Amino acid sequence: MSETGQARGKSRRESILQAALDCFTEHGIEGTTIEMIRDKSGASTGSLYHHFANKEDIASTLFLDGLHNYSEPLLKGLAACSDARDGIEIMVTSYIDWVTENPDWARFIFSARGRVIRGAAAEALKDNNRKQFMALRDWLQPHIEQGVLQPLPLDLYHALVNGPIQDYCRAWLAGRVRHSPRQHARTFANAAWRSVAV
Amino acid sequence: MSETGQARGKSRRESILQAALDCFTEHGIEGTTIEMIRDKSGASTGSLYHHFANKEDIASTLFLDGLHNYSEPLLKGLAACSDARDGIEIMVTSYIDWVTENPDWARFIFSARGRVIRGAAAEALKDNNRKQFMALRDWLQPHIEQGVLQPLPLDLYHALVNGPIQDYCRAWLAGRVRHSPRQHARTFANAAWRSVAV
DNA sequence: TACTGACTAGAACAAAATTCTAGAATGATA
DNA sequence: TATCATTCTAGAATTTTGTTCTAGTCAGTA
Structure with missing residues (x-):
């Protein structure tokens, strides 16, 4: 043996x-x-x-696993939340929480993102994106109709809410900034809110 | 011959x-x-x-060239601008202009970023970052002192102003969104301004 | 013309990725 | 418990890719 x-x-x-x-x-x-x-x-x-199948396959498996680990709690939190302001806050904090609690995963995701992904993994990635896209749309719709949030394209919402945190977290993971993203969570949430609220 | x-x-x-x-x-x-x-x-x-020297060397040469091509017009534009609101606008539009005018370069930069960079290229990259950092700091200082802009850490400025555009441009370059970033330039500039103005 | 240094070609070599073959562990079935 | 199919493992063999080496060519210049 x-x-x-x-x-x-x-x-x-x-x-x-x-x-x-x-x-x-x-x-x-x-x-x-x-x-x-x-x-x-x-x-x-x-x-x-x-x-x-090969090294590529290992990398994309990890990549998809990581994305999934992040988006699951996000979508769950969002579904359980009916207030617009709270929802924006959840998007911000669930991102920050995930990065600060799983720095290795986050570092990997940042480095793997932007790589060409082929085959089955590419399909799975699209699926994941679509699921997140639809969940976000469903959550936003009523708030937009009620005139609480601006009627912007969905991708713009993503950019305005997630963009700043992504940029800061990337810098933090690379050791370029002193303060943990947690310390700025409120700032990011406020900025996001001011960007998308009517 | x-x-x-x-x-x-x-x-x-x-x-x-x-x-x-x-x-x-x-x-x-x-x-x-x-x-x-x-x-x-x-x-x-x-x-x-x-x-x-090797493939890595080719990649980092391209990477640094690309970054330089982007940051040069940005820094020039910023230096020539004394109004706070205009400055924020310049940061936004010069990013968007560069991406839409050099989509191949931008695509490459996004894919190469996050890779481990070693040796001389790493130093050059740090240098480039430092230069940009200092220029931004010098430009911000008077506006913060005059109470026009919030006294936030520099990295937060970067995140709040550039983060959203980065995220949207990345999506655009990947063909995931319909509208060119140019069409949303005003939205991004407004959002950035609301994020950082007092 | 002969010399110099930057440059080029392509073969030789080294390193890494991937495939292949033989066989061991596992669990189902009789 | 014997046997059989399946999943899994080991490590050698092969292929692919990256890098180095050697013998030059070319343009400029004394």
Whole structure:
């Protein structure tokens, strides 16, 4: 019996993903080799390529998992909220909470975003985007109709509310700013509100 | 005499950069091989490695060139402007102008950002950031002292003013939104102003 | 003309990614 | 418990990609 044979099936897959995430955050995606992931996870080359098609596949799996982990609590929080001002606040804080609680994931997401994604992962990504898009639209609609929020295109809402936090969080994760995004949560929420409220 | 020997010196270097930019925007940085760049530019492997240390070097050269092309007009415009509201407007429009006039470059910058940058390029990048940082600080200071703009940390200014445009432009370049950022320039400028004005 | 240094070509080499083959662990079935 | 199909693992073999090396060519110049 092999020594590492213990970690079979799902757990082996998980260990590969975890090792890959560690390597990616430390050396960047391009900077990590399959060998690094293999050695760090304790898997063999064959095992690795049994679970994933290639390095790209590992990266996009992680990317989608990360996005999903972020958007789930956001959508849940939004669905449970009927006040416009509170909703904007939830969008801001749930983003900031996720980044500050999962800095490794967030760092990875920022670095992986913008890469060309192909195949099944691209479809899954579109799906994820569409789901988030529709949830946001459904939540906004009544507030816009009631004249509480401005009738802007949806993408503009995303830009105005998420844009500033994204930019600041990216800088924070890169170590370029001193204060945690949490300390500015109120500022961001206020700015977002002033941008989109009637 | 060799057939491609015509393109020597500076022009050969330029042709390599142009070919690389084309390949990078089409296939992503990871997706393009040295071979692609070599063939597209008409250079030989040796020539390519004479002008650049490696693929990374080509990418960071393009990255820095792109950043420089963007920040130069911005800083110039800002320096020539004394009104607070106009300055915010310039920040917004000069970003949007650059993206819409240089979509290939912008696409590349977005995809290359977040990658690990090492060595001399990292220093040059820091330098560029520092220069932009200081210019922004010098421009803001008097307006803050006069009580026209809020006394926020500099990074927050960047996030509030640039964040939304960045997010929207990224979506536009990816073909995810219909309207050009230009059509929303006023909205972005207004939102930015409301975010940072006293 | 002969010399210099920047530049180029393409073969040789090294490193990394991916495939392949043989076999071990696991769980279902008789 | 024996056997069988399936999933999974190991590591060697192969392919692809990146980088270096060597022998030059070319343009300018003394």
